[in-house]
Amino acid sequence: DTSGKRIALSNNYAGNSWRQAMLHSWEDVAETAVAAGTVAAADAFTTSENQATEQAAQIQNMILQGYDAIVVNAASPTALNGAVKEACDAGLVVVSFDGIVTEPCAWRIAVDFQEMGRLQVEYLAGRIPDGGKLLEIRGLAGVFVDDEISAGIHKGIEEFPQFEIAGAVHGDWAQDVAQKAVAGLLPSLPDVVGVVTQGGDGYGAAQAFKAAGRDTPLIVLGNRQDEMAWWSEQHADNGYETMSLSIAPGVASLSFWVAQQILDGAEVPKDLSVPFLKVTQDTLDTTLEGTPEGSVATIDYSLDDAKGVIAGAM
Amino acid sequence: MIRLFATHRILLPVVSLAVLLAATFYMQPRAMSYFGVNLLFNLAVPIALATVAQMMIIMVNDIDLSLGAFVSLVACVTATFLHDTPVLGVAILAGLIVAYAGIGALIHRFDLPAIVVTLGMSFVWGGLAVMILPSPGGAAPTWLRSLMTVKPPLLPMAVVAAILIAGLTHLLIMRSGIGTVLRGVGGNATSVVRAGWPVLRLKAGAYGLAGFFGVLSGMALVGLTTAADANIALRYTLLSIAGVILGGGEFVGGRVSAVGAVIGALTLALAASFLSFMRLSPDWQIGAQGAILILVLTARLIFTRRDKEQS
Amino acid sequence: MPIVKFILSRTWIWSWVAAAGAFMMVMALTQGRGASELAYAALSFGAFAAIVGLGQMLVITLGPGNVDLSIPATMTLAGTLALKTMGSDPNTAILGFTVAIGVGILAGMMNFALIYLLRLPPIIATLAASLIFQSIAIWSNRGLRIKPPEGLADFATGRTFGLPNVALVGLGLSILVWIVLERTVFGRWLLAAGQNLRAARLAGIPVEFVRATTYITVAVFASIAGFFLSSFSGGAALNMGQEYLLTSIAVVVIGGTSIAGGMSNVPGVWGASLFMFLVVSMLNSYGLGAGVRMMLTGTIIIGIVIAASTRRTRA
């Protein structure tokens, strides 16, 4: 019985549509769970700047506030370890997701970001067997997710040596930053056959190619609604086809249920993994329909989904 | 009463902190314990050190926009070199302090605007940090970890550290002869030059001190977080500036207060906690931090203004 | 050579020299291919930096301690609210622009109210206000990216006489600012207030009017930039203006405007804006990693400032 338990969400950043969708997903699940009496409270907290130090303080406050569990999307996999350890020592359950933490006492609900990178190259190899030059758009320098996805992409290149990275820019997971960086590189970039990305940057890249008057290469997208709408338009116009993949913001709801299960006494392995959400030409139309304008494709997880994920990891 | 606050500038920051602390304890009585106070304030220790570093720069009428990037770099060095090869680590940190002093000398020698040079340096420090730790990681040296988690009798580590930092910098800046001359550089550099002081060296000294406290800040931070990343302390730039001002410092004229700066840093850290105890809607959590900053500074204004009207 | 001497004594020349240098470096790599594309891209993206830079320049001209840290938040808020109002409907561009300008005016008034009524140092006041603007942006739209109306998007990404439309907007604003500073009474007041506020007040200048107008202007410029940037990049994002915080300050000072106040420099802002774009483009083209790229950017910025200052002292 967890009806007296209180869970908090510690979030480090709210500045993009993915994070907003994530908060939305948390709000939905929290509202129903509290109304149903499953838990006593499920509050969400966001720091003002994307900074590990602030989030560490936030976690310490949650300890003081007497929460029983903290669900955390971490600014850094390591820099919160001190605060997470303190929480564990104080008897709290800590579940991390998306931005996971390495502190052993915490649970991790991870997406295999390396695989996400590798898969992009694999997909390109299927579409363009002859290979060619690629443009890589990276995320925010110095951040774990950026390094992981990029490492996966490079692994993919080793596996499919017909591809070569001709240039790389940092797009900070933002369309406008990506657009600017790509536009600055394009004049000196040879023709590329594909663009590998990290999410939140594909549309910006497409805009930059268009502005430079270049043919649009095969751009792997990141599940943002505007990207998918563009894709759908292009498909209608000229049969453009690509793939889109990203972690679903709804993973917040999964994390909520995992935390609830742990509080309930369930045996849960420390490392869980969720598949990323992949959109193909076949699923594009339905996904697009189910995604609010300007948001990100997502799926919400139920208690049963959580039990399934846990069982799968046993 | 107003006179009292005006002549003892330090009173206002002290009172603001006390009021905020009382409100926090009221909302979250659990915080009113050895354990609770430590949790409330331990992450304020590196902020306090960074604020003292910023104060050294503001003291000589400059402003440092690179401090957050610098502390991040120090954190990266601490979690890697200082952990793996302590001798090399110490050498690098010492080198960074010398580099800071060099920047001070450069700024003075060519009469450059500090705001631009430090802006440029923020890219340099940030680039170095990304090169050292492209992905978050590293580990705190064990001695540093135990130092930052030590449990002294009576008062928690965070409070002891804050008192030590405030006391020592007060002696250094407000009481010592050289501290007085350094503040003089901020007050009227021409008169310091005329008195025959080598202002180039003084300026380098002030920046060197800032570098020194920046290094301490980064090390303390890693001791608390156990690991580092290249962006870990970027926020310290603005936090430290706000802390100096909250503590009664002024941007020009060499008017700074060491004790005030430390208290300002504690107040900022506490304000964030206070807000999270209020459980605002996530939409407004960010805005509320702005509101509380305005509130605390407005109190300061009321007293300084009345004082001006009276005199 | 008096002309050479005259040109070298201008502080803004160094930002242009640096921009040209970065441009040549890219061209050296491509053996001259893509010159016009690069120039076009630099003008497009440089325009946004130049527009916010012009506003920041006016504020910095007001003297030490004056700076607007709320530019990114104002850009985001203006972009978000304008796009939300237009809701991708055709023929709403004017309405959206009006909303953006309105946001700018209100944001500027809010900033100045904190500075004037509460006597907060501008750095702190605009920092605190920016947190509030961010909250309003989050609250109003929950981070949804709404597409701009097609016509507006086409205008923002389009060109006239071979020049990007956004650059023409930026150019228009620059000419306006230049005329105000060089030819109008208000410009004189602003420059005087920036040198010595008290002396300016005692010389009969309505200094608070000047300061208020300036803080509102910077916010309006930020709003215009935010409006066009979100139209340009297909929608407003909550973190949209982030990089313009440091950029807006950097282009002002690299462009040769004195942070001591009382002195402005319009051409320098453009040189520096082009440079800020071209230097990243150059370092990316040479395939340098993020770390090296950042270090070189910082070093070059400091180099330009030193070059400009030693020139100044010799002249």
Next chain:
Amino acid sequence: MQSAFQNGTPIVALNHAEKHFGAVRALDGVSLSIAPGECIGLVGHNGAGKSTLVNLINGGLAPTGGSVTFPASGESRALSAGVRSVFQELSLCPNLSVAENLRISHSDLKGAGWRKKARAEIIQSLDAVFPDHGIGADTSVDRLTIAERQMVEIAIGFAPRGRDARLVILDEPTSSLDAGIAQQLLAHIRQFCADGGAVIFISHMMGEIFDVASNIIVMKDGKIVANKPTSQFSRASLVEAMGHVGVKNSKAAVRRQASDFGEEVLKSKDGLTARRGEIIGLAGLAGHGQAEALARLYFSNTSSWRMGKASNMVFVAGDRGRDGVLPLWSILRNMTVSILPQTARRGLVDRDAEKRTAADWKTRIGIRTDDVDNPILSLSGGNQQKVLFARALASHASIIIMDDPMRGVDVGTKQDVYDMIQTEAATGRTFLWYSTETEEVCQCDRVFVFRDGKISAELTGDDITEDRILEASFEMQEASA
């Protein structure tokens, strides 16, 4: 004194010293030596090169030609040769306490307990120069009045600071002191020289020069034009040597009567009143609220939000650096800044009108420059002050507020300005004039004497005399004694 001058090894010797600023020959070949016991009075018109000479001696400027040596000590640096300077513009650190400011000048004051020593030393020096100064060693300088700051600076100049002062240079030290305090300083200087010290004393007040100097050096256009014992000068010959012709004896026109003025145009909360065409003087000891009353009056009658085409009130600052000069600008822009709206069309500056005004006032008020487009800071202190006068007089304002505006203005210029004020008043303009010099106040039509921030007396007609003003300045003290 005479003998000391003849015998001692010079403390400082200048040999054909020159200083050029671009084309300006600020100092044009000056030879001079100063021996122990000498008290040199240094006089000359604004821009004659006095401050430049001082800066060459104390090492603040390097000579363009010639040499500066310190034979008595054999040192090469002025500070180690025991040369001290009290500068024309105040140069204390306002954020530090009085004792801490001594620490800045006294670098040997080290180690634990230095504060105690510093406090003792500065108080001792203040006591010696200005008995009953009432200044606390731990008071922050920014809480002192301008006169008190000047006193502290002078006291630091004379303080032992580990090595006795051999030569103290005072550049217009009395410009913001009232007569009583100035007398204390003069007495101290005499004693200091009698004890074997040397002093260079710069002042535009002839009385003080005759009072204290053993020798007078007259400078003109960067050259020394006379260097003789004081006894060989008369007031008239001195003024003549300085190159001022036609200085009238200050017995101006007959005193005007109340009926000569128009209606009352001004009435302040402090009790100040003024009628059209009247010249109102504000007197009293320095720092007793006169400047503040004028600032209040100005601030409450002008707006920091609006500025009409014809502002009714203008301000002439005495503290140029703080209140007057816009340092980045040319002479022209500084002069015209207040009158731009008068000629502007649709908000645009009329640059031709601006040029005409500047050229007109350059000649009318005699600003020593070859081009009004030169930076304002290239002018000497007194000439900068003239620019501020021109700024105010060129406007259409009917009330002109002057906050000790003759600070550092030379005798000849002063006379010109007095005349100009009289003429303008005759056309119906009203002047409110605060001055630390009683002589100036005595030229006014009506005088308000301030004490402790309040008006203690209003004098009119023949009551306006030095004695009555002094009496009103001290009234309360006598009453309470």
